[in-house]
Amino acid sequence: MFEGIKKVKKLWICGRTNHFNDAPKCLDNHIYLPELEVLKILLYDHFGSDFLHQHPVPCVGSFPSYLKKLTLQGTHLLWSKLTIISKLPKLEVLQFKALQLFGDKVGETVWEVSEMGFSKLKFLLIEKKGLKNWKATDDSFPCLERVIIKNCHFLQEIPKGFADSMRLKRIEL
Template sequence: MIHLKDLTLHIYMPRLHDQFRFPPHLAHIRLTWCHMEEDPMPVLEKLLHLKSVQLTSDAFVGRRMVCSKGGFPQLYALKISKESELQEWMVQKGSMPCLRTLTISNCQQLKELPDGLKYITSLKELKIKGMKRGWKEKLILGGKDYYKVRHIPSVQFINCDHD
C-alpha cells in the first residue's frame, strides 16, 4: 500500500479525518459521491506529493471550501465538478503554487471564482464548463472579476449560456 500513487474513492464517507492515513507518496486522488460534510481540503492539502485532485459528483456536500497558505505544494491539476452545494471557495495567497490547470464544471451554487486565484501565477489553463449565465461576462476583459484571471493564458468557457 505504501507505493500507491493513484487512488479513486467512490464511497459514502461523510467525514475525511486527519487520522485517515493516505499512502505517503500518493500523487493523484479522485473522490466521487463521498458526500463529505466537512471541507476535505485541510486534509488533502497536507499530502505533499499530490499532483492532481478531482472532486466530482457531490464528493463534498458542504457550502464552503478553503485552500490554505502552503497547501498543495506540488498540485498541478484541480478539477471540481458537480458539487451541487458548494457556494464559496477561498484560496489563500501561497496555496497551490504549482497549479497549471483548473477546471470548474457544473457547480451551479458557486457564486464566483476565488479572489486568491490572482496569486497563482503558474496557472496556464482555466476551464469553466456548464455554469450559469453571467460567469463569462464577469471574467472576460472588462468584467468585474477579470483581475482574478487576467494572468491565465487560456481561459475557456464551455456550455455556459444557460440559466
C-alpha cells in the same frame, strides 16, 4: 484488507454506495499501501438518492503519503477534512466528481483553503454539488497549472488569489 498487496501503485474502488455501508473499512485502509500513487474511489447510487447515510465517507487520514493522484466520486466529505488531503506531500492531481461536500454546521458551503495548502497540486477538477464559496490565495495552490470547474451552478466566484498566480495557465468553466 490490503496488507497482502503492499506494492500496488494504482487502485480503483468502484461500486454502488450500498455495497460499502456494511464494510466501509475498504475505503479506510489505504495507509497499508505505502507505494500507492493513484487512487480512485468511484461510487454510484442506483436510485439517485442523496441521503448522507447512504454515501460512504472515506477516512481522509488513511491516504498514503506517496499518493500523486486522487479521484473521489460519489462520496461525502467534510469541508474541514480537505485540509488533511491538502497536506499530502506528493499530490499533483485532485478530482472531485459528484462529490457531496458538507460543513460541520448545517448549510455550510465555504471551502477555505489555508496558505501552502496544496503544495504540489498541478491539476484540480471540481465537478458538481456543494460548492458556493471558495476562498484561497495564490499561496494555497503554488504549483497549480490547470483548474476545471464543471456543473457547480451555485459557485459565486473563483478565488481572487488566482489572478496573482504565476503558474496557473488555464481555468475551464
